[in-house]
Amino acid sequence: MxxxxxxxxxxxxxxxxxxxxxxxxxxxxxxxxxxxxxxxxxxxxxxxxxxxxxxxxxxxxxxxxxxSKDELLAEILRTALRSLRTAQAEAVAGELDPLRRIELAIRAALRWSEQHRHLVTLIQFASTDDRFAPLVSLGEAVAVRDATAQVAEAVSSGRVRDADPEFVAHAVLGVTTHIAREFIHKRGRPADDVADATVAFVLDGLLAGAISPVG
Amino acid sequence: MxxxxxxxxxxxxxxxxxxxxxxxxxxxxxxxxxxxxxxxxxxxxxxxxxxxxxxxxxxxxxxxxxxSKDELLAEILRTALRSLRTAQAEAVAGELDPLRRIELAIRAALRWSEQHRHLVTLIQFASTDDRFAPLVSLGEAVAVRDATAQVAEAVSSGRVRDADPEFVAHAVLGVTTHIAREFIHKRGRPADDVADATVAFVLDGLLAGAISPVG
Amino acid sequence: MxxxxxxxxxxxxxxxxxxxxxxxxxxxxxxxxxxxxxxxxxxxxxxxxxxxxxxxxxxxxxxxxxxSKDELLAEILRTALRSLRTAQAEAVAGELDPLRRIELAIRAALRWSEQHRHLVTLIQFASTDDRFAPLVSLGEAVAVRDATAQVAEAVSSGRVRDADPEFVAHAVLGVTTHIAREFIHKRGRPADDVADATVAFVLDGLLAGAISPVG
Amino acid sequence: MxxxxxxxxxxxxxxxxxxxxxxxxxxxxxxxxxxxxxxxxxxxxxxxxxxxxxxxxxxxxxxxxxxSKDELLAEILRTALRSLRTAQAEAVAGELDPLRRIELAIRAALRWSEQHRHLVTLIQFASTDDRFAPLVSLGEAVAVRDATAQVAEAVSSGRVRDADPEFVAHAVLGVTTHIAREFIHKRGRPADDVADATVAFVLDGLLAGAISPVG
DNA sequence: AATGAATGAGAGTTCATTCAT
DNA sequence: GATGAATGAACTCTCATTCAT
The missing domain is CATH 1.10.10.60 (Homeodomain-like)
Structure with a gap:
């Protein structure tokens, strides 16, 4: 990093x-x-x-x-994003396989979300306010950059279908954040269970492993 | 519906x-x-x-x-969500295949997002405010309910891998909304191009169609 | 003007x-x-x-x-300075003799000061505050410019001793404003009496008309 | 003194x-x-x-x-006025001629103003604030009292035209302070040059020494 | 239907001053 | 002597809302 x-x-x-x-x-x-x-x-x-x-x-x-009040929020956001980043970095530390790294990053994000629901809410709000959105974008950018690199590597080794790595990285981010809010925060599901389903979705989409082939 | x-x-x-x-x-x-x-x-x-x-x-x-000012926002949100719903309903009208319905709904959502970026921003903000979040949830619920039904049908006919249909529906929603903001609004990519990649991700995830099998 | x-x-x-x-x-x-x-x-x-x-x-x-509060003061100052300027302009209107014009302007200023002691105080304060001083300077500049022109004319016709007209104009301004505060405001002397002495001082200084010549 | x-x-x-x-x-x-x-x-x-x-x-x-903060300003003012007074006292020390004493006092005041422009600004501000104005008045009073005495002496000996000595003293004060701010502070002219012109104005007014007699 | 005027609670922020350490 | 921390009243200014006209 x-x-x-x-x-x-x-x-x-x-x-x-x-x-x-x-x-x-x-x-x-x-x-x-x-x-x-x-x-x-x-x-x-x-x-x-x-x-x-x-x-x-x-x-x-x-x-x-x-x-100022703004500065306090900015600080909260900075700290939060740094904490999330750290959690993810620790989770993937030592793992070399790109797909496993992505999986571990997703799991770490969901676990972090479970433990910091208030921060998740704040981050979401901040991204809707012009004054704070850049902070969030920059924070996300780190995670996206890392995920993008992993995907690119996996694509070039043929283990992931040919897709724009950055797009896919954002898609993963979108799934993860929305699922965290909907299933972990709103419905109180355990982060680990949710993570299993999320990882499955991210890796397989809707179709892979289906019984009958697509028409 | x-x-x-x-x-x-x-x-x-x-x-x-x-x-x-x-x-x-x-x-x-x-x-x-x-x-x-x-x-x-x-x-x-x-x-x-x-x-x-x-x-x-x-x-x-x-x-x-x-x-009141609140009521104005509520009305904007109601109208917006109704408009999105209508656009999706029109897009899938007549289509019976569940997977195609999902695809068409995604495409409609992205096209709508392209044309109503201000509303997308407002919806996102509203979902962070306790007073307005229920409105958004209810609006989303309609789309999610429909998608959930399609997925359930596809799963029971074996055309989609065995997964919690509601979870998957939310995953699709998460991907779509995040991608709309990131690629259509921020980067100005055409909705239709973005839709292709989104649909591919949703159907295939990262792995399907990869050259070498996963270890 | x-x-x-x-x-x-x-x-x-x-x-x-x-x-x-x-x-x-x-x-x-x-x-x-x-x-x-x-x-x-x-x-x-x-x-x-x-x-x-x-x-x-x-x-x-x-x-x-x-x-804002600042803007209110600015407006008060603008109005006050315009009023003073108008009073002076009316007082000298029609008079062609430069020395008489200066005398009439002094008298007008003192009479105006008598009637607007609060404004005089405010103008003095404003000139000590960086944000408002320019307003006062600009207001004074008009009077000074006019007085300077009169003095220059009088000098060139030999009716006033050879002196820097602008300097003299400021000297007259200094005498007038200070005298107004000290004798009209603090001691309540009638403006017209004070004006007589002020004009005498401005025209004659200390010496002119003295009985015995300076050593 | x-x-x-x-x-x-x-x-x-x-x-x-x-x-x-x-x-x-x-x-x-x-x-x-x-x-x-x-x-x-x-x-x-x-x-x-x-x-x-x-x-x-x-x-x-x-x-x-x-x-308190007020007390600090009061002290600054007291010190400043004492310093000015001292400078003037030293300047006129030993001089017996009343007109020369006035001239020397003016020159000392202008030189002091040149060296203490910040104090001049503060004194001017203080005189616009009810809480501090008395301090300034008292400080000025000393100089005025002395000048008044000199003028009175000069008038009685016939070397100065018959005028209210106190009025004249204030007129001199008014000229001097305004000229200091305008020419020394704002325009950076040397105090000694400005003093020459100031003394000339104070002694001669506009007319004395003019070529053609006033109409 | 619409205007300009008014409300007044409450916002974020500042600041002279005090005090425990 | 000196510090960082704390106070809390007062400040300028905002704003959703109401109302007479």
């Missing part, structure tokens, strides 16, 4: 402040609390007053740690 | 008002203008003042035709 | 809004009330809440008529 | 604190930095956070040395 630069570096510059352990803890509290509220209530409808009120602190505290 | 009831009937009650042709035109203007602004600027950041200002009318006009 | 263009046209664009007579009246009320408060309390210490509270109207009213 | 009492003793009581040399230096740094920021940015718009941030110290430092 060479060239993996920090995303969204230009916009929403992180507030650089020397923090004591107590300060760092406060900051984390704010992030955690805001993440839940943003996800459950929506970003715009959740006010700064609500956040600091919920934490029982003064308004100034918020602006001591974050330059 | 039996059982197709009007979605979201309870909430956001449509303002029933007898409108003159001139009045209907005004109303349509508002809907059209607001759709674009909501999609480009975001729903929350777009104010009613901006909408009426952009149309050069007074604020009263807005509230003459719509009970 | 050819070339007399509207000052400060670029910054602080006036909010163009069609106003009903009632609206115009409201707007004027705000201007009048704010002028007094700004002058007595200071611009920064006077809040918008104080203004609307004092008028017994809602906060929105302020922003219906003015884009 | 008998009767020269410390001005503004009642308000803004100076924080009496025994300071180490290091402490005194810190304090001076704050004064110097704040003076520039107050002058360039405005007093109200410049926050304490900005000042301590610019010096790279914590907020506590500020409040260790100054009771």
């Amino acid at each position: 060479a060239g993996d630069t920090e995303v969204g570096a230009g916009r929403f510059p992180t507030m650089e402040r020397r923090l004591t352990p107590r300060g760092q803890q406060r900051r984390d509290e704010i992030v955690a609390f805001a993440t839940v509220r943003f996800a459950e209530n929506g970003f715009h409808p959740t006010s700064v007053a609500e956040i600091v009120g919920g934490l029982g602190v003064g308004k100034g505290v918020f602006y001591w740690y974050f330059a | 039996a059982g197709d009831t009007e979605v979201g009937a309870g909430r956001f009650p449509t303002m029933e008002r007898r409108l003159t042709p001139r009045g209907q035109q005004r109303r349509d203007e508002i809907v059209a203008f607001a759709t674009v602004r909501f999609a480009e600027n975001g729903f929350h950041p777009t104010s009613v003042a901006e909408i009426v200002g952009g149309l050069g009318v007074g604020k009263g006009v807005f509230y003459w035709y719509f009970a | 050819a070339g007399d263009t509207e000052v400060g046209a670029g910054r602080f664009p006036t909010m163009e809004r069609r106003l009903t007579p009632r609206g115009q009246q409201r707007r004027d009320e705000i201007v009048a009330f704010a002028t007094v408060r700004f002058a007595e309390n200071g611009f920064h210490p006077t809040s918008v809440a104080e203004i609307v509270g004092g008028l017994g109207v809602g906060k929105g009213v302020f922003y219906w008529y003015f884009a | 008998a009767g020269d009492t410390e001005v503004g003793a009642g308000r803004f009581p100076t924080m009496e604190r025994r300071l180490t040399p290091r402490g005194q230096q810190r304090r001076d740094e704050i004064v110097a930095f704040a003076t520039v920021r107050f002058a360039e940015n405005g007093f109200h718009p410049t926050s304490v956070a900005e000042i301590v941030g610019g010096l790279g110290v914590g907020k506590g430092v500020f409040y260790w040395y100054f009771a």
Whole structure:
């Protein structure tokens, strides 16, 4: 994963402040609390007053740690995408087979989604807002780039049908994110079960393994 | 498409008002203008003042035709989802083969997305907002129900591998919507080209038709 | 006074809004009330809440008529400077003798200062704030330009000692504004009496007419 | 300069604190930095956070040395006015001729203005704010009182035309301060050149030394 | 049907000041 | 002496909505 630069570096510059352990803890509290509220209530409808009120602190505290409400969301997104990326990187570490890497990445994404449903909701919202969408795109781009490379390799070795690797990578991303929301979040299915079905769909589509051949 | 009831009937009650042709035109203007602004600027950041200002009318006009800003969005969504549904229904009309019906529905969805990118953006946003998400879910539910039925039929006739039809239907929906945004909206690819690749992915997954068998 | 263009046209664009007579009246009320408060309390210490509270109207009213608090001050300044300019222009109208024109302009300025002490205070404050100083400079520039021309003419006809006309014009401006504040505003002396002494000082300085010649 | 009492003793009581040399230096740094920021940015718009941030110290430092932001400005003003007064006193020391004393005081004021433009700006601002204006008035009063005495003496000896000495003193003050801002600060002219013209204007007005007598 | 005017709660943000460490 | 953290009132400004005309 060479060239993996920090995303969204230009916009929403992180507030650089020397923090004591107590300060760092406060900051984390704010992030955690805001993440839940943003996800459950929506970003715009959740006010700064609500956040600091919920934490029982003064308004100034918020602006001591974050330059703005936007910047807080940007930070949440950056952290979330980095976490997802890390989870996937760890899952595929050591695996050389491209198809297995894709499978492991899907499983990792679904497991991550199961554990971070609020972040998934926030990422989805962010991708609909012009100010935050680039952050999400950049975050996704890393995963897509990796998946694209695996597919390309599998295609060239003949183990995957001839298809545009980038297109296929996005198709996999689309399946995975939608399935996570629909089956893991809405219906509470276990990530691992959902992953089996997702991997099957991604590898075989509708037809492969069907009893009677297509007309 | 039996059982197709009007979605979201309870909430956001449509303002029933007898409108003159001139009045209907005004109303349509508002809907059209607001759709674009909501999609480009975001729903929350777009104010009613901006909408009426952009149309050069007074604020009263807005509230003459719509009970609230929320209700306007609800109406846009309802109309949009109905339009998509209609496009798909027309596309599959007369076709009896379940796999062909699915293919045609995908193609119709992509073509519709190409022509209504603002609505696609709005639908995506709406699904992240608790107040509007049910509307979207209900709208999607119709398409999913139909696709589920087709898949079930195809599975029972052995033409599709044994899989949970509803899961597969959602997988198809996930692929289609993500691909529409990524390739049609962001990159401006023609819907028909994208549709070919999408259908291939949905039917064959990664493996089918590969040269060398999987290890 | 050819070339007399509207000052400060670029910054602080006036909010163009069609106003009903009632609206115009409201707007004027705000201007009048704010002028007094700004002058007595200071611009920064006077809040918008104080203004609307004092008028017994809602906060929105302020922003219906003015884009911002800054813009309101800019408008007050523009109006004030235009009023002063007009008063001076009317005072010198028809007079051809350059020295008499200067005298009449001084008298007009002092009389105007007597009647608009709040505006004088505001102009002085504005000239200390980078955002508003250009407005004041531009306003003054008109008067200075005119005075400079009169002085130049008087110098060339030998009726005024050889001096840099622009410098002298500013010197006259400096005397007049300071004297207005010190004697008319602080001590409440009548403008006309003060004007006599001011004119005498400007024309004669300390020495002219002294009994014994300077050493 | 008998009767020269410390001005503004009642308000803004100076924080009496025994300071180490290091402490005194810190304090001076704050004064110097704040003076520039107050002058360039405005007093109200410049926050304490900005000042301590610019010096790279914590907020506590500020409040260790100054009771409040207002008190800091008061101190800056007091120091500035004392400095100006001292400069003038030194300039006229030993000179007995009243007209020469006035001339020397003007020259000293202009030279001081050239070297302390930020302070000049601050003094001007302070005189527009009710809380600080008395400080400035008191500071000016000293100079005016002295000038008034000189003028009175010159008038009684017949070397200056019969005029209200206090009025004339203020007229001189008005010319001098305005000219300093306009020609020294804005246009960067050398103080000594400007002083020549200022003294000429003050002594001769427009007319003295003109070629042809006034009509 | 439509307008301009008004509302006022509430938004995000700032800031002088205080305080525990 | 000095820090980072915290306070919370006050600030400017926005906005969905209502209403008299």
